[in-house]
Structures are given as C-alpha cells and as structure tokens.
Amino acid sequence: MSRLTFAVVALLAPVVLTVPGHALPRMTLTTGAPCANCHVDPQGSGLRTDLGWYAMNQTGAWTWKQIGWDSLHNLEDNTLLDGKVSLGLDYRGQMARLGRPTRGTDGKVKLPDRQVIPMQLTPEIAVMPTDTVTVTGSMNASAFVKSYPGQSPWQAWARWQPSPNAPYVRAGMMQPSVGIRHDDHTMLLRSDAASPRQPMIPPDYADPGAEVGWAPSHWLLVQVGALLARNLTEAVPTVAKDEPGASGRLALFPQWLEAGLNGMAGASYLRAGDLQFTSGYVGVGKNYWGTLLFEASHAKRSAKHSTLNMMLHATVPVKDWLTVEARAERATSELGSQTAETRALVAGLQFEPLPFVELRPEYRYLVTDDYTLGQYTLQLHLFF
C-alpha cells in the first residue's frame, strides 16, 4: 500500500472519534464464515483480516478505477512488511435528529433539530510477529468526547494461538465476548429502556481482561473470559470499581450446504458484581436470498432492576453492493414497581457505491413511554 493512498484514506475521515466499527451478522449468515475469518477480533468488529479486506475491496457499485482513483484501485491488501502488519480505519458519521420532541412556545410539538454527527474515527493496527502471536490495538475519540459512559478510549490486546485449530488465549484491554457485537450502536439490545443513552455494554466498551477461546471445528466456538470492572462501573453504577467479572459464550455456525443455508446461534453470559447479562441469538441466511436474525438479552442489574430486550432483523440483498434491511426491537426495563418500554422499527438500505464506502439511508420509528419520533437518517461509513 502506498503511503499516499493511506494518507488519502486517513484524510477522508473527519475529526471526532467515538465508536469503533462493528460486525455485520448478515455477512456470516450469507457466507457461512465465522466473524474471525474477516475480522482480527474473534467476536467480529473493527480491523479486517486480509480476507475481510479483500472481500470488501470487491464490493461496490463502481470501482475506484472507474472513477479515476487508480492508486486506490490497485491496492492489493491492507498489510505491510510481508503481512506482518495490518492496518485499518473506520469512520462513521450520521445525519439524524438527536434527542426527543419538544413543545414549542406556540404549544406545538416540534421535531428535534437535524444534526450531522461524527460518531467514530478509529485507526486500527495488528502486528503478527510470528504465526502464533497477534498484537492489536485501536484508538478512538472517547478520549476527548465521552459519547456513552463506559466507553474505552482505546483497546489493545495480544493473542497467542499455537496452531490454527488450537485454543487461543488473549489478554489486554478488550471487550468480553458477549452476544453479537453489532455495527449499529442505535440498536436497543444492550441498553436499558429507562435510560437508552446509558447502555449496559456500550459500543466500544473495554476493560482489562483475558479470554480463552477454542474453535474445534468451523461451526463451533467456545469462549470463556475474566475481566476487571473499570469502565463497566460507569455504564452500570451498581458494579463496583475493580469488581472481578466473568463471561462465557458459545457460538454455533451450522451450515446446510445442499440447501445453501447458513446459520448462527449462540448464547452468552456476563457477570460482574450484581450485573448478570445473558443473551441469545439464532439466525439463518441464504446467499442471494437474505437473512433473518432474532436476538434477545436479559439483564439483572440488581435485586430490583432488570431489563429484557429483543430484536428481529431481516436483510435482503438486491445486489452485492445494495442490501435492504429492516428490524423491529422492543426494550423493557423494570425497577421495583416502575417500568419503561421502548419500541423501534427501522427500515433502510446498505449501499456501497465504492469499495470501503457505505451509505445507509434509514427511516427510524421510535416509541417510548414519553414520546414518539419517526425520522429519516443517513449514515456514512468509510473504512479500510
């Protein structure tokens, strides 16, 4: 990769950093490949492997060459030094009405103002000094702008895996493997309907921890980890600072090759202090047909406080570079005798005009106990 090209990609991304790029389960459901095939993080998200990079380099309504950017088109991969160093970048911004409706001085209910919000600029790097060791790190603007309590401004961990089919150990500042790490942080699955801007496991959450994982076959992944609650304390104040925690996740990736179907199912559990966060999901997909995913999460935050969230998510590919998606979500929270409920319906497109450029126009309809807000939004994702 030429330095000039990398600089161009870096310059495309505006200023403020907050949330890192996450995974798209539809990729696994249409290809049958576990997240780790395309992402350095075994849970998916962020820095892409050379395979993940190559797949996205092939996806776009146009190629960079067709619009005259031959230097970008001619890139062969995202690595340096014979593949020992991989580089990545995720920028995400959106145009949306932030906040909730208000009553104007004329007594009429007003939509919140439409704003352009930079959400993420995350440079990522992975170094593979030997075939068995990976050291990776990413940095984001949470250091400067705290978007969600509990976000970590950086993540860095090292993984040792003696051979491709052997168990791996990773340790460092990392997000424990819980449920699916979606790329859309407006989803309600990890939030509390009583306080949606304070998700229990925020996008970009990380704490000091370690994890052992093993994929004895391509359709099974088991992960068991331990953590020390530092940032989690900010997201869930009932978890004491430095409280030890544990997590476990079982992920299945079944395939029915004759029918061309791919599945994913899994369950996970995280415990730290009084917080017990359980999640489960099941999904099925067929290449060129579409995907359907159901996911639910339950959290017991304290003896009196619990949440239950659910999501049904469908995608239908129209072209390699154009996917129609829709999701329905419901989040409920119970705190003693008080309850809160939020429901959301979202429909939109995932459009990739060029490799590494994604536009997501969406219509979002949100109903909470306090208000209803239906709005158009547009997200831009530039990545590498």
Place this chain on the structure above:
Amino acid sequence: MNSSSSPTAVRAATRREFLCSLGAVGVASAALTALPGCEVAQLREGTSGEFQFDLANPTFANLALVGGMQSAEALGHKILIIRVSNAEYVALDRLCTHVFCDMGPDMAGHWDKAAETLTCVCHDSVFAKDGHVLAGPATEALTSYPVVVTNGIGLVTL
C-alpha cells in the same frame, strides 16, 4: 457500465456516471429531509396535580437517610426525590436535560451530600438542588417541584 472501447472514454463515462449517481444520492437525501410529512413527533407529558409518598413505605426506604434519593413515577412525570437534610427534600425531573440519561439511584445520578449537587455520570453535567445547571454539557435546568413532608408523609406538587 458502458460500451465504449477506449479506456479513456470508459474512465470519463464511468466517472460521469459516478458523479451523477452521487448527485442523485444528494438529491435523494435532500428529498428525504424535505419530507417532513413522513416524520412524526408526539409527546406524552405528565399532568399537574399532587403526588403523595409515605416515608414508612419500603419503596421510599432510600429517603430514610440524609443524602438518599428515590425515583418515582408521578402523574406521568419521571421524578427524583432527594433528602437534602433532615427536614429538606427536593423533587426534580429525573431525566438529564442533556441527552436524557435517567438520574435515578443506581443509574446515572450521583448526589453529593456535602456540595448538595446532582451529577449525571453520563457526561458529567452537574445540577444544583433547585435544578439549575452548574456545569455542562447540559444547558437547560431540570424542572423542580415543591415538596412538603409532614409527619412522614410527603407531598410533591407537580
């Protein structure tokens, strides 16, 4: 995307197509923003009246000590009752005016007994006991409601 045999022509045509499509996306985005009829805003607001609470009720046990705070749903309002001193109680809107984190106990609210301030840990806004903003990012005060406690029975006027 085109049938020309000249590479230069191919590039020019596809670049033109691409720029046209970007223009189309821009026009479509502008059109979306110009469709306010499809955008919806409704509010469900609390009503005025009085909300009574009994300090002997275990639900309000948090208020037994100075510095304790308790969430309540009162006539459609989400409020936070705080015991500021032995005899002084305040009731404030519980949702932070910044981006609406819930400042109930065990959520985003932290009451500093000595300073008599309420901090929203979501983004560290600080409010005085009468609801006004001491430190941002919040810019709007929390609505404050009068509270009177007599013989262990509290009355909040909403």
